[in-house]
Amino acid sequence: MNLTADPATAAPSRTAPALVVEGLTKRFGTRTAFENVSFSVNHGEVFGFLGPNGAGKTTTVRTLGTLIAPTSGHATVAGLPLIPQNGVEIRRRIAIMPEAPGLYLRLSVAENLSYFAGLYELTDGPARIERALRAVNLLDRADELCRSLSKGLRQRVGLARALLSDPTVLFLDEPTSGLDPVAAGTVHDLIDALRNRGVTIFLTTHRLAEAERLCDRVAIMNTTLRLVGTPDELREQLFSKRLEIRTREPLADPERVLAGLAGVESWHRADDGAYVLAVADPGLVAPDAARALVAAGADVLSLSPSQYSLEDVYLRLIDTDVEAQNR
Incomplete structure (x- = not known):
């Protein structure tokens, strides 16, 4: 058999x-x-x-x-x-x-x-x-x-x-x-x-x-x-990691406080008022950022890592209306 x-x-x-x-x-x-x-x-x-x-x-x-x-x-x-x-x-x-x-x-x-x-x-x-x-x-x-x-x-x-x-x-x-x-x-x-x-x-x-x-x-x-x-692998391929900072009042001179921090690649202020830092490692930058903010007299409400969504990844890659092209 x-x-x-x-x-x-x-x-x-x-x-x-x-x-x-x-x-x-x-x-x-x-x-x-x-x-x-x-x-x-x-x-x-x-x-x-x-x-x-x-x-x-x-x-x-x-x-x-x-x-x-x-x-x-x-x-x-x-x-x-x-x-x-x-x-x-x-x-x-x-x-x-x-x-x-x-x-x-x-x-x-x-x-x-x-x-x-x-x-x-x-x-x-x-x-x-x-x-x-x-x-x-x-x-x-x-x-x-x-x-x-x-x-x-x-x-x-x-x-x-x-x-x-x-x-x-x-x-x-x-x-x-x-x-x-x-x-x-x-x-x-x-x-x-x-x-x-x-x-x-x-x-x-x-x-x-x-x-x-x-x-x-x-x-x-x-x-x-x-x-x-x-999703995490795609985020890492396309974007830097982020650290999000919220303060009670806007910083008087955010460029002086944030741009000089070691490990910060860039920063911007979001529409909702948060300061968003592009960083290599949020865990390494966060303690230095907290100390710099306190030294600048800021009242820190939150300081936490944030990540780009899958929608951010998608929109970075997809910018063409395929159906319209094929009509």
Whole structure:
């Protein structure tokens, strides 16, 4: 008996990355959707894919999900090479939740999931439906028609549908688009729970605070890939660290007090009145700054490190309206 697993159907290794993309390009005639994109995503990671409208994010998801073929380049998805003959098996290992969940509004929640379980050819459909509804806290709404649900609840049904096949990689395309903060927070909690279960999540979003909260690493895309890393790594690559000082009254001569401090690269006064110092190491500069401020007779209200947001990083890298260019 041959006990060697068929590479086309063997379970993906947990030691290899869940996604590997090398030089992937997709063109539609003369228009380039994305070009020479390379990155990898680890198992159990929430990987954020950020960029403006028209930057190629959704096309990348559709390509990795085997819905459209790349023009050039290579990828491995859930342990399988992204080639046509592996399309069916890749789709068994992944799930894609688009921005619009595509539910049948005249059917109940359970009927929708039962229909899609049939498309997946799942033999234990009822048990999987129950698990999926429990995962998104909708078991008590199983018999309600989808047309009676709020948009936030429909998004949760869409997420339950994506979980039916126990995917190794879950692609979420703008899962909180149009949701109020409470509904979006519920989706965030579900994503955290899936990460804790070891599901790899590929998340596209325009909400930069959402990406900062959820993602282990992010990629910033604008047709080509600009940067990949943790939010902290991207901040360190693009910006100096900052020390923020607040005083009861404005300093009489801030240039004399602040510019002469060792380790201060530059300083400016923010719109809210705080003095913001660009420094190499906030921990080393802060004690000297405190002493200099006291010596200058300042009443110090606060002195603390501050950091640039992921939005600051994004805006530094993305300054082009891609959709307008392609019109």
